[in-house]
Amino acid sequence: MNYPMVKRLILKDWYFLRWAILAYSATGLLAIGLTAMGTDASSYAGSILLITVMIAIGFHLVMVTVVGERSEHTLPFIMSLPISPMEYTTAKIGANLLIFLVPWLTLTTGTVLLLGTEGARSGALIPFTLIILTELLTAYVLVLTVAIVTESQGWTIGVLVLTNLFFQGFLYWVSHLPAIARGMKGRGAVWDQTAVTLLAAEVGISILLIVMAFVLQARKKHFL
Amino acid sequence: MTNLAVQFEGVSKEYPHFKLDDINLILPEGGIMGFIGANGAGKSTTIRILMGLVHQDRGTVRVLGHPMPAEQAAAKLDIGFASEDMRLYKGATLRWHMEFIRSIYPAWDPAYADQLLKRFDLRAEQKVKGLSHGQRVKAALLLILARRPRLLVLDEPTTGLDPVARQEVLGQLMEVLADEDRTIFFSSQNTLDVEQISDQITFIDRGRIVDSGDKESFLERWRRVRLDVPPGVVLPALPGTVAAAGSGRLSVITTSSYDPAMTAAYRDAGATVHAVDTMTLEEIFVAEVLSRREGKVA
Numbered sequence: 001m002n003y004p005m006v007k008r009l010i011l012k013d014w015y016f017l018r019w020a021i022l023a024y025s026a027t028g029l030l031a032i033g034l035t036a037m038g039t040d041a042s043s044y045a046g047s048i049l050l051i052t053v054m055i056a057i058g059f060h061l062v063m064v065t066v067v068g069e070r071s072e073h074t075l076p077f078i079m080s081l082p083i084s085p086m087e088y089t090t091a092k093i094g095a096n097l098l099i100f101l102v103p104w105l106t107l108t109t110g111t112v113l114l115l116g117t118e119g120a121r122s123g124a125l126i127p128f129t130l131i132i133l134t135e136l137l138t139a140y141v142l143v144l145t146v147a148i149v150t151e152s153q154g155w156t157i158g159v160l161v162l163t164n165l166f167f168q169g170f171l172y173w174v175s176h177l178p179a180i181a182r183g184m185k186g187r188g189a190v191w192d193q194t195a196v197t198l199l200a201a202e203v204g205i206s207i208l209l210i211v212m213a214f215v216l217q218a219r220k221k222h223f224l
Numbered sequence: 225m226t227n228l229a230v231q232f233e234g235v236s237k238e239y240p241h242f243k244l245d246d247i248n249l250i251l252p253e254g255g256i257m258g259f260i261g262a263n264g265a266g267k268s269t270t271i272r273i274l275m276g277l278v279h280q281d282r283g284t285v286r287v288l289g290h291p292m293p294a295e296q297a298a299a300k301l302d303i304g305f306a307s308e309d310m311r312l313y314k315g316a317t318l319r320w321h322m323e324f325i326r327s328i329y330p331a332w333d334p335a336y337a338d339q340l341l342k343r344f345d346l347r348a349e350q351k352v353k354g355l356s357h358g359q360r361v362k363a364a365l366l367l368i369l370a371r372r373p374r375l376l377v378l379d380e381p382t383t384g385l386d387p388v389a390r391q392e393v394l395g396q397l398m399e400v401l402a403d404e405d406r407t408i409f410f411s412s413q414n415t416l417d418v419e420q421i422s423d424q425i426t427f428i429d430r431g432r433i434v435d436s437g438d439k440e441s442f443l444e445r446w447r448r449v450r451l452d453v454p455p456g457v458v459l460p461a462l463p464g465t466v467a468a469a470g471s472g473r474l475s476v477i478t479t480s481s482y483d484p485a486m487t488a489a490y491r492d493a494g495a496t497v498h499a500v501d502t503m504t505l506e507e508i509f510v511a512e513v514l515s516r517r518e519g520k521v522a
Contacts, residue, residue, distance in 0.1 A: 002297060008327060016315060073311035077364075079277055080305035081328060084297045221279040224272050 001090065005083050009091035010098060013065045017099055020060055028053045028107040036114050050107060051136065055167075057103055058140035059160055061096050066147040067156050075151075079223055089148060089217040093210060096144050100137070108133045116189075123188045127195040128180055134202040135170055139163035141206040145213040174198065227253045228286070229375050229407040230274060235283030237269060244269050244431045247283070251409060251424070253374070258418030258439070259411040260509055261428035267411040268307070270428065271379045274409065275305055288375055301329070304368030307379035311360070314353035318346060318363050322370070329371040337370035343396065358389030365393060376408045382417050394420055415506040425505065429513045439505075446508045447482035449490065450498040451475045457494040462486055466515035478503075478511050 014021075031053060035046030069075045079088065111129055115122045142163060147156040174180055179194035230251040237244040244266045251257045261267045272278040273285055276296025285292040290299035312321055318341075326332040341348055344362040346355075355363060361381060368376065382390045398421055412418050418425065419439070426436040435442075445464075453459060453475045459468070464481030475495070479486065487497045503511070 005297075005328065008324070012324065016313065072314065073309050074313055076305075076307050076310040077312060080275070080300065080303070080310070080368075082297045082301040085277075087297065222272075222277070224277045 002083060002087055005081070006087050006091045006094065009078070009083070009088070010095040013091075013095035014099060017061065017064060020057075020064075021099060021103060024053055024057045024060075025103045025106060028103055029110065032107065032110045032114055035111070050111065051132075051167075054104065054107070054133070054136045054140075055164065057100060058136070058143060061099055062140075062143050062147045062156060062160075063153075065095060065099075066092055066144065067151065067153050070151045071153060076224055085217060085220065085223045086214070088223075089214060092148055093144070093213060097141075097210075100140055104133070104137055124184050124186050124190065126189040127191060127199075128174065128184050131174055131180075131195065131198050131202070132171060134199055135167060138202045138206045138209075139167060141209045145209045148213050149216045227289075229253045229255070229288055230257075230409060231284075231286045232270075232274075233284045235270075235273060235280045235285060237273060237278065237280050242266070242269075242431060244273075247433055249426060249433065249436065251407060253407050255424055256408040256422045257410065257424040257426060258415075258422030259409060259426050259428065260413070260415055260418055260505075261411070262413065262513070265428045266431040267428060268379055269431075271307070271377060271409070271411060274377060275300070275303070302374040303377055304371060304373035304375070305377045305379075306361075306364045306368055306381050308381065308383040310364055312352045312363060312367075315351065317349055317351050318355075318366075319348040321352070321363070321367055322348060325367050325371060331372040333370050333372055336372070337366060340366040340370060340396070344392065358385050358392075361385060361389070361393060362396075365396065369396070374407065376406065376410075378408065378410045380412055381410075382412065382414060390417070415504070415509055419505040427509055427512055429516060434516045435512055442505065442508055443502065445479075445481050446503045446511070447479055448499075448501040448503060448507075449477040449479065449482075449487065450501065451477065451490055452496040452498060454494060459495060460489050460493050462489060466511055478515075480512070480515075 028050060031046045031049035033046070034042045034049060037043070037046075069078065079085075083091075108130070111133070112126055115126050115129060143156060143160050146159045150156065175184070177194055179192050180198075183190035183192065183195065228250050230249065232247045232249040235244070235247040235249075242264070247266075247270060249270075259267055259270070269278060273280050274287060274292065276285075276287075276293035276299065279293050287299045288302050290296070292299060312318075322337055326334070340346075344359075344366060346359060346363055346366065352360065352363065361384075365381065382393055385393065394417060408421070410418060410422060423439055424437065425439050425442050427434045451459070451470075452473050453470075454473060459475065459477070462479070464479045465477055466480050467476075467478040469476050469478075477490075482500070487500060490497055
């Protein structure tokens with residue numbers, strides 16, 4: 001594996017998206033600020049804005065760095081460089097995860113800290129919030145995998161729409177799980193088996209999707 | 225023994241509606257091969273296999289000594305590739321692209337890059353989205369030439385260029401030829417371009433190589449013989465005849481293996497030879513392809 005080359009490609013994507021990363025991070029912090037204001041309206045608006053920012057980052061990243069590389073015809077330029085298709089795949093997954101995880105970790109950490117410092121009642125929301133935000137990470141990894149493997153705008157947008165629809169149902173389902181619902185009404189964060197299992201499943205599926213992306217790419221015979 | 229820059233042996237690739245069939249091709253180091261074919265003939269697929277970006281179903285490919293696609297990353301360190309559908313990043317300047325390529329290729333020659341900037345009349349600080357098509361092609365060529373590759377692979381680089389830009393691009397390529405270590409594999413539909421810069425010619429049609437050889441021998445071998453054929457005279461069937469056309473007494477014979485003895489044979493048969501015309505590469509290409517499609521062996 002030519003890691004210096006992979007690093008250059010990651011830095012290249014980071015360079016092209018630097019202003020977008022900044023803008024999304026700032027908007028995300030604004031969302032946390034709204035939530036911190038403490039009123040029902042501001043908390044609701046902050047939550048909606050935070051989720052919207054997360055979805056928008058993922059969509060923007062995949063469309064620019066993966067699908068855009070093909071539709072803008074910059075893929076032949078990149079593939080003419082001394083890299084193998086697997087190194088290209090590694091660079092794309094690396095760049096996307098890195099760029100997505102910076103605002104995701106910042107906003108997730110900010111949200112958890114905020115909930116933790118607001119008092120015991122808010123602290124009870126931490127497991128539910130983490131499960132919901134991690135679902136957004138898993139959905140992003142799914143969209144990224146589809147984009148890398150298919151390089152198709154249609155497939156990518158289709159899966160993105162499905163993941164967003166699924167998210168609405170997931171939100172409802174998780175909030176109505178007896179263990180989670182009970183925990184949210186309690187005092188302080190309760191990490192029961194349901195919460196831990198859901199979180200572990202989300203992380204596990206994300207890892208599995210990344211492995212699948214590599215396996216499917218290794219079987220490909222056409223890279224242009 | 226001459227080192228081979230490109231070697232295809234029995235290479236095939238099958239798609240649902242197209243088949244690249246049994247491609248055998250060699251290009252010695254220092255050679256310039258013009259790869260000519262109509263739209264959909266298989267030029268780009270062949271080039272993508274050469275670059276390791278499409279994997280062949282059968283056969284072996286070696287580029288600069290590297291088996292492809294297995295060692296494509298190592299091979300591409302010494303290859304400069306530009307294709308008609310290749311674009312640079314719109315939002316970045318040409319300078320950014322130059323620095324990006326410089327960081328990858330140790331052989332990048334900054335003085336030569338500056339020289340090419342002036343020659344191509346490009347501004348390094350200009351964003352790619354502000355460049356015309358001709359400027360974009362020249363920018364892409366600058367990026368590959370200044371890294372001093374051993375092998376240049378150009379897939380229809382002059383497509384879509386106006387005549388002035390095309391001449392500029394070809395002129396620069398001719399300059400590159402001065403470097404004897406440089407090998408060029410150049411595909412085009414435009415036979416005039418190929419005729420200007422190539423010393424070897426390969427014709428491809430419907431996924432098969434129909435002829436390959438050095439340019440001079442192509443131009444020497446192919447002729448059109450204009451004859452006056454009186455009624456009752458039957459022309460002898462000579463080897464190499466790929467087409468016979470005409471009306472009334474006038475007959476035009478196209479041959480792929482001209483020999484002065486041919487004209488003597490026609491005269492002996494009772495015909496009068498009016499002229500023996502040389503053919504352009506385009507005329508040769510069209511005659512070759514049509515004769516193959518009609519099942520005549522050239």
